[in-house]
Amino acid sequence: MDPIINAVLKPKSIAVIGASTNPEKIGYKVVENLKNCGYQNPVYPINPGAEEILGYKCYPNIKDVPYVIDAAVITVPAKFVPEVVRDAGEKGVKGLSIITSGFSEVGDVALENEVVSIAHEYGMRIIGPNIIGVLSNSDNMNASFTNFLPLDGKAALVSQSGALLIAMDAATYTRRVGFDKMISIGNQADLDFADLIAYLNEDENTTCITLYIEGIKNGARFMEEARKCTKPIIALKAGTSAHGAAAAASHTGSLAGSAKVYEAAFQQAGVSQAEDLNDMFDTTLALALQPTMKGDNLLIVTNGGGVGVLATDAAEKYGLPLKFAPEEVQAELRKHMPSFGSAKNPVDITGGAGLEGYYEGVKYAYAHPWVDGLAVLYCETSVTNPQEIAEAIYNSIQESGATGKPVAVSFIGGERCEAAMKWLIEHDIPTYNAPDLAVKALASLRKQNEMLATSHNAPYKPTDVDGAKAREIIAAARAKGRDALIEVEAKHVFAAYNLPVTPTELAKTEEEAIQLANQIGYPVVMKIVSPDILHKSDAGAVKVNLKSDDDVRNAWKVIMENSLKYKADAEIDGMAVQQMAPWSTEVIVGSVNDSTFGPTLMFGLGGIFVEVMKDVTFKVAPIDENTALNMQSEIKASKILKGARGETPRDQKALANVLAHYSYMIYDLKDEIAESDANPVIVYEDGKGVAVVDARIILTKK
Numbered sequence: 001m002d003p004i005i006n007a008v009l010k011p012k013s014i015a016v017i018g019a020s021t022n023p024e025k026i027g028y029k030v031v032e033n034l035k036n037c038g039y040q041n042p043v044y045p046i047n048p049g050a051e052e053i054l055g056y057k058c059y060p061n062i063k064d065v066p067y068v069i070d071a072a073v074i075t076v077p078a079k080f081v082p083e084v085v086r087d088a089g090e091k092g093v094k095g096l097s098i099i100t101s102g103f104s105e106v107g108d109v110a111l112e113n114e115v116v117s118i119a120h121e122y123g124m125r126i127i128g129p130n131i132i133g134v135l136s137n138s139d140n141m142n143a144s145f146t147n148f149l150p151l152d153g154k155a156a157l158v159s160q161s162g163a164l165l166i167a168m169d170a171a172t173y174t175r176r177v178g179f180d181k182m183i184s185i186g187n188q189a190d191l192d193f194a195d196l197i198a199y200l201n202e203d204e205n206t207t208c209i210t211l212y213i214e215g216i217k218n219g220a221r222f223m224e225e226a227r228k229c230t231k232p233i234i235a236l237k238a239g240t241s242a243h244g245a246a247a248a249a250s251h252t253g254s255l256a257g258s259a260k261v262y263e264a265a266f267q268q269a270g271v272s273q274a275e276d277l278n279d280m281f282d283t284t285l286a287l288a289l290q291p292t293m294k295g296d297n298l299l300i301v302t303n304g305g306g307v308g309v310l311a312t313d314a315a316e317k318y319g320l321p322l323k324f325a326p327e328e329v330q331a332e333l334r335k336h337m338p339s340f341g342s343a344k345n346p347v348d349i350t351g352g353a354g355l356e357g358y359y360e361g362v363k364y365a366y367a368h369p370w371v372d373g374l375a376v377l378y379c380e381t382s383v384t385n386p387q388e389i390a391e392a393i394y395n396s397i398q399e400s401g402a403t404g405k406p407v408a409v410s411f412i413g414g415e416r417c418e419a420a421m422k423w424l425i426e427h428d429i430p431t432y433n434a435p436d437l438a439v440k441a442l443a444s445l446r447k448q449n450e451m452l453a454t455s456h457n458a459p460y461k462p463t464d465v466d467g468a469k470a471r472e473i474i475a476a477a478r479a480k481g482r483d484a485l486i487e488v489e490a491k492h493v494f495a496a497y498n499l500p501v502t503p504t505e506l507a508k509t510e511e512e513a514i515q516l517a518n519q520i521g522y523p524v525v526m527k528i529v530s531p532d533i534l535h536k537s538d539a540g541a542v543k544v545n546l547k548s549d550d551d552v553r554n555a556w557k558v559i560m561e562n563s564l565k566y567k568a569d570a571e572i573d574g575m576a577v578q579q580m581a582p583w584s585t586e587v588i589v590g591s592v593n594d595s596t597f598g599p600t601l602m603f604g605l606g607g608i609f610v611e612v613m614k615d616v617t618f619k620v621a622p623i624d625e626n627t628a629l630n631m632q633s634e635i636k637a638s639k640i641l642k643g644a645r646g647e648t649p650r651d652q653k654a655l656a657n658v659l660a661h662y663s664y665m666i667y668d669l670k671d672e673i674a675e676s677d678a679n680p681v682i683v684y685e686d687g688k689g690v691a692v693v694d695a696r697i698i699l700t701k702k
């Protein structure tokens with residue numbers, strides 16, 4: 001555990017620099033909150049004009065305090081911050097929370113950088129600036145200007161928005177989602193999400209890390225720390241409209257949007273993504289209180305058929321479709337319900353079920369090895385008492401002898417239900433007021449388990465690649481002053497990463513084209529080679545299925561005419577002559593350099609699927625072949641690859657190999673490749689491989 005971060009989050013003493021005697025001022029509020037919320041360690045208000053504040057002795061300068069100080073909370077105006085940070089450094093303070101605003105968020109990056117470099121000179125770390133402060137129930141510490149600590153619990157919130165943190169602090173009580181810590185990180189000038197994930201992973205009071213994110217500064221570090229983290233992380237990402245789409249020099253560029261890349265990065269790093277604020281609270285509740293779900297067998301126990309159906313629908317929607325329980329489970333459950341009940345799944349113990357039904361049914365089901373996760377639903381009835389049902393559910397789980405699998409509960413009813421739900425949550429059972437939410441909570445726990453299984457894998461690194469050769473080709477193109485590779489060069493780069501490109505050579509003259517066509521063998525394809533014509537078929541500059549020398553002569557003439565018609569002053573290097581690959585299913589593979597996460601792979605089916613439906617999926621590079629197989633299932637048109645309408649399945653394994661190698665290529669060459677695509681890649685029947693027939697690489701600016 002980082003001792004400096006620990007000094008800010010669990011300080012043994014705090015100075016408040018800018019403490020005030022004016023109750024309207026933040027510098028007063030922080031001292032007041034520390035006092036009122038019961039902070040037990042010494043507090044030193046720093047203010048040259050006051051003797052004492054709220055009973056704490058005041059000092060004119062932090063350097064005048066004759067005791068050791070762990071953390072300083074800074075509230076002085078921005079222009080004084082560098083000076084007081086230096087004072088704190090001189091004093092030997094370990095870490096700082098800078099509440100003051102007026103830095104990079106208003107454009108003053110220089111002032112922010114200055115403050116960070118002064119802090120680092122003294123080995124101090126900073127949370128902020130532009131924050132609300134830090135709150136911790138386990139330390140009775142409210143070092144912030146929001147008035148009270150959150151409802152006590154096991155989650156930790158790290159929020160980039162201060163206003164939202166204040167609102168959530170209050171909302172924890174009405175939503176009954178408990179937090180041990182709430183940390184406002186503001187501008188992340190120094191400590192960022194990655195640092196706090198690393199810290200909270202080792203914090204004994206945290207079981208679930210909840211993030212409100214507007215922007216991540218260093219995507220690779222975020223992913224690395226999230227991957228290392230053994231606790232569940234849930235992130236709500238705000239600002240999901242596209243910003244990262246590079247200029248549309250290739251199809252990939254226009255399709256990439258940072259929202260999709262964030263989504264991919266979260267999933268690859270094992271971070272659950274919340275849909276919205278409600279979902280963030282609901283999922284936090286489940287992840288903080290319950291273990292992950294190790295298998296797909298979800299059992300639902302209900303006293304109402306209707307809510308059972310709603311829960312069943314939700315199970316399918318959230319990726320945990322119900323299966324019938326094994327016969328032996330059904331037989332046992334039948335003993336605890338009226339004859340008109342149903343023991344299949346959902347298990348309907350009926351409205352006639354009382355305490356005994358819930359107690360025995362839940363106890364047996366929870367303990368049975370077939371059950372991986374249990375949802376218990378209850379509709380208020382006139383013959384049952386919700387509090388007694390709640391206790392029966394809790395006791396049955398406690399007494400079942402089983403542990404390590406999740407349970408989630410839903411109560412539907414009135415005020416008596418409200419009270420019973422509160423009781424269940426206080427006993428660590430996530431309880432919701434709708435059946436779908438209980439099921440969704442379990443689905444989140446299942447997803448966490450699945451993500452954790454892959455997110456810890458070492459990054460993919462193939463051995464059958466020749467990066468040096470690829471760099472030579474790129475260097476040669478750069479030497480000619482080009483910022484994009486022509487198709488022949490791009491294919492050679494692809495080939496260096498063992499991608500199955502169709503053999504392609506550059507012909508400078510018509511005669512050379514004929515010679516090459518004979519070498520390669522008919523039929524061939526010919527395309528213009530020009531740095532000015534990136535979308536070749538748009539210019540009528542691709543001719544396929546050329547079967548003879550005459551065809552080649554004719555194609556040369558037509559392609560040349562069309563190209564000059566398209567762009568009269570186009571620089572023309574010649575024509576690419578290449579093997580004609582038989583037609584089959586076309587897919588597109590491409591890449592962008594995302595501003596946050598770096599080289600990112602894109603995949604979709606070719607043609608209208610990409611251009612009209614935007615049916616594409618992203619992964620942060622590199623990815624292994626397993627992830628590449630999953631990627632193929634993520635597109636809506638994935639059925640086409642799996643073999644729709646009686647067609648034979650496509651060679652998904654060979655495609656996975658291409659995706660993995662491609663991802664490694666863009667990762668390995670991230671300083672050289674700004675954007676690229678292989679459009680199309682032709683995917684043949686299972687066992688027959690794939691062919692990359694077009695290649696485009698846009699180079700990074702240097």
Ligand code: ADP
Binds near residue numbers: 525534544579693694
């Ligand atoms: P561009 O994308 O610049 O318009 P392509 O090289 O992708 O040009 O060629 C256009 C189309 O021609 C491709 O989508 C593909 O259907 C077909 N094609 C190109 N090269 C080959 C080849 N070697 N074998 C078979 N078909 C090809």
Ligand code: MG
Binds near residue numbers: 679680694
């Ligand atoms: Mg193409």
